[in-house]
Amino acid sequence: MTILAFFLWSLAKVAVVTVVMLMGIAYTVLLERKLVGRIQNRWGPSRVGPFGLLQPLVDGAKSFLKEDLIPTAVYRPLYLLAPIISLGCALIAIAVIPFGAPGMGPHGFDLFEISNINVGLLVILGITSIGVYGIALAGWSSNNKYSLLGSLRSSAQLISYELALGLSLVGVVLRAGSLNLRTIVEQQSAYGFFSWNIFGGGQTLAFFIYLMAAFAETNRSPFDLPEAESELTGGYHTEYSSMKFAMFFMAEYGNMINVGCVATLLFLGGWTNPFGEMHLQSTLINVMMPLVWFVLKVLLFLCLYVWVRGTLPRFRYDQLMNFGWRYLLPLAILNIVATSLWLAWR
């Protein structure tokens, strides 16, 4: 495969994945509004299109057409940079996530992953740690005390829970012996869901630690302190309007999707069939089924997100910090020790 062909294929993959990701973000918002609506015994958006399916498009048009207000006292360069960092980091992380069976394109080219990196998991963690700047800078540059308080809360929360999040993944990495996301998935593919890390792999505790840390990492309820409207009006994005606010909003949902993808890859067997290998005659089905399983698993995870948001009340700030440092972190370390001992004695 020549360099030009490689470049063109990669460009096509990036374009397709970006469009799918943006549509995914838009429809995750709709999914959330519909599901929360049903949880609260109302319909949710139902007027635009059949079942309200065109609602995201109308919402997008609305945020484009709104007046873009920039308050006079803000520090302009950083105020403008912050939403770009947020959304950029949310969209970049998808680049290392494999969402289908390996090597489906011509010449064994990976059709279902933008780039196969042997430290893929660390790349995702690295991008997440850069994403903190979007929120931190947004709060500071807005020159508003509520924004600053919100962003301080958020950054403290992100840094605290990043530890538990990273440590909860170590058990999985130990079992797979690799940081490559494809290797981690293939290691769980032997016996359907019995060999998934969450069940047969014995990483159940790690999964729940990851789940809780991930809720905190994406600023979602019950850990949505940074935008607690009863205390901070809107948190770090109080001073943002129009498309800049929409960028923060999209970044939040993009991060939700990323977290769902990582959980699927590390704990739920990625694109593999939960009922074991099935080899059918049709090539098309063999290509599409992994994709379908992957999307289904991520969708399941997103529904869990919405379910939790619809049912659980918000934590208090000191409870949040206590929980992260006193319970999640020691439990994650315990999980690492237990996994290492098991692997050493096996």
Added chain:
Amino acid sequence: MHLILFFLFAGFCLAGAINLLLQTHPINSALSLIVVMTSLAVLYLLLGAEFLAIAQIIVYSGAVMVLFTFVVMLLNAGREERTLGSRAAARVGFPAVVVIFAVLATIVLHMQGIGSAHFGQGLSNAPGQSNLELLSQVLFHELLLPFEVTSVLILIAILGAVALAHVEGSKIPESGRTAEK
């Protein structure tokens, strides 16, 4: 290709470093430092040290610099002022930097064995062996004792910081205790 990327990111790195010195507002300096760190990570990546590159981003660009920006935000530090001392430091500093850089460059160029990595090549000689494995071999076999001693040292430093931040004799209520973190 590697050469183009090298010059691009070396340029970013230098521009960030110069901007860091020229900016008068601390937050701009901190952000320039992030640019420097991240460009360095790309240079590591070009040399085939992918683990080191990502560790650089997670540890330096992510964790350390977030704390820097935190401090700048919390202290609400204003613009720097040019004083007599800072002008004098600039006069003496630039020649001193040139001298140190020259000495370092001479030493590095004359030493054998340093700078043996090449663009686009892995650090390991054995094919299929990632440098993560090589690194853990070195850290957990050959340098196990220093590694563990360092981790104990860091633990002691953390405990020391907590002890210093903890005001003697003050009963911290349950809700305020999180501030120690």
